[in-house]
Amino acid sequence: MSKQEFTVTVYTENQIGLLNRIAIMFSRRKINIESLNTSPSEVEGIHRFTIVINETEDVVRKLARQIEKQVEVLKAYFNTNEEIVWQELAMYKVPTDTIAEKVKVERLLREHGARAVVIRKDYTVFETTGQREETDKLISVLEPYGLIEFVRSARVAIIKASSGFHEKLKEFEEAEPSEVVVENEFLDKQDEVFTM
């Protein structure tokens, strides 16, 4: 089984220390986290972690289960890039004079789906949203013109097959035992299951 990019989506309670508890699940197996985003989810009070790693499916499945075992974690899903819609945001700071002189800014913006966030006398900040190759491309375009600063956000991802967490949460709020954890890829047909 070869390694590939997986996006792990974790629904959790909003609790101090949980970030560490989740992060160490990866570091104890010496797995590098390529990208990590925490944000609110579609359900009020439920937090959502989006974590990108390069791993085999086998390891990601085990990781997802071990993450899900943590007391404050409601559910952990993992998906390949084909199964999600994902975006990252990038910002680029360049000297305004060079840009104004040497580049047809309008064309640049149009071609890369970028927009100017701030235009000052000394510098201009562009912003673009897209996948890794797209944001990377704009770096190489801007580099010759004296790129001062570059930053890219963590990945945010929407799971294509997901019907949201509202219904799942209701199951969680009911008393034990719960059907939720007994999704099983051996005896069930895998595609009929949400993930896992």
Added chain:
Amino acid sequence: MSSTIEVAPKKIEAQPNLTSLSGSQAVLEAFLAEGVDTIFGYPGGAIMPIYDALYDYQTKLKHILVRHEQGGIHAAQGYARTSGRTGVVFATSGPGATNLVTGLADAMIDSTPLVAITGQVFAHLLGTDAFQETDVINITTPVTKWNYQVTDATEIPAVLAKAFYIAKSGRPGPVLIDITKNAQLQKFDYSGYEKCNHIRSYRPKPLVRKEYVAEAAKMINEAQQPFVIFGQGVILGKAENEFRKFIEKAGIPTAWTIMGESALPTDHPLGVGMLGMHGNYGPNVLTNECDVLIAVGMRFDDRVTGRLDKYAKQAKVIHLDIDPSEIDKNVKSAVPVWGDCKETLPLLTELVEQKVYPQWLQRFRDYQAQEEEACINPELNPTTDELTMGEVIKVLNELTGGDAVVVTDVGQHQMVACRYAKFNKTRSNVTSGGLGTMGFALPAAIGAKFGAPERTVVAIIGDGGFQMTLQELGTIMQSEVDVKILILNNRFLGMVRQWQQLFHDKRYSFVDITSPDFVQVAKGYGIAGNSISDRKDLQASVQQMLEHKGSFLLEVMVGKENNVFPMVPQGASVSEIRLK
């Protein structure tokens, strides 16, 4: 981020007259409501308010003053293991808390329910490198099932309720609650203690799916050579009777892991011995010949499986476990039966056919006969002058009849004790299985005695491990704990020496350990003792130890370079187990 404490609104007891309590008192009220009777602990600056409150609760809560926090937490583990209840330990901030880490890790890997309470510096000092401040929450995150820092006393009842619920439910484990000193001192309006029985993000009990149970039963009924292996899950699930009924109806040969040992009487007719690196010959070899392998409440540790890619490849694996993350973690299962084995085993028992497998069982017995000749007989009935560890255990078996609680440390003596000790009752084998913590046995035996006060508790310890926590002799002295200490002294760190002999060309690197006069040490603590090195004294001295009123230390000098066999060498398959 804000904190969220979810507690089901079920009132157990309201005490309207207790209107104002301190955080410290609330901790102790929680203990009473949870049925705690014994606390192991050690005071210090940041936990003084709790100890101050404890002064008034002495008649209701027994506190055992240990000599080191590691001793405290191992004692709480021993208590939990023999009593089936949650062990409780107190420690102060900083070094007190860090001294708990080994015990937490041990309890985590061996699924022992514990609630550890640590004091912490005042909330306004957090993060300032205050005196005895340490980031306990982050230090203990990998080794706790759950941990939480309380900075406001009003949180205490709900947090403690959650702590006890999490520690004990599902797959048990250690929980640590860190309470800042201001929260311990803070007075608040107390409206009673409500037990926790549901946390929405926590699913301790998976729903049992009958179709998987049916699938498993079908597989078992069609099997020609089925084999049952079980671990501590049977004990943790209090499912010893259910388990026994299952194997007796299905007629399947059954082996145990070190953690499962004693859940089934060791002389049960279907019992074929212990699995793993120093387990019995038959169960290891035949793991690779069975057609259906039924694993109950065990986690396929590498010491059990040996080389994983050569482990039971021919078999269909049925895995019963309460923890879904254990399914397929190490060994792929054909049918996973998620759930509490107390529920799943009776369902399975109902569906399996009443059967016997005389020829298959005979194969285990044949291997056993080979093992008897090559390993067991020389160990139990040696012809050498030197005493062996095995013959000491044999004498102990004869004198206790298999009714004692045996607490072992880690190393050769542990393997020999677990191989040869006879057990009639469950919760009788207390050992550090997963973490392999030397120094575990003496403090764990103290706790084991408090957890099972009516039983004889024998701590079997090596000369190395004993020196790691021998300060707990002070606890035995002060609290008058009736623990029988049996030191098997081979004047070596024996297990490491065995590996150095077998795999490192006898380069005995720093395993030659000298020991004090243990009997004199015990005497210093007011504990009676004896040391023997002759076979003729063995029977009488073990008897003397067992009959002595109160604690007793018996040192038995055993052969210096004896090895434990059989052995599955590291990296080898279970079927490549060596008899010598």
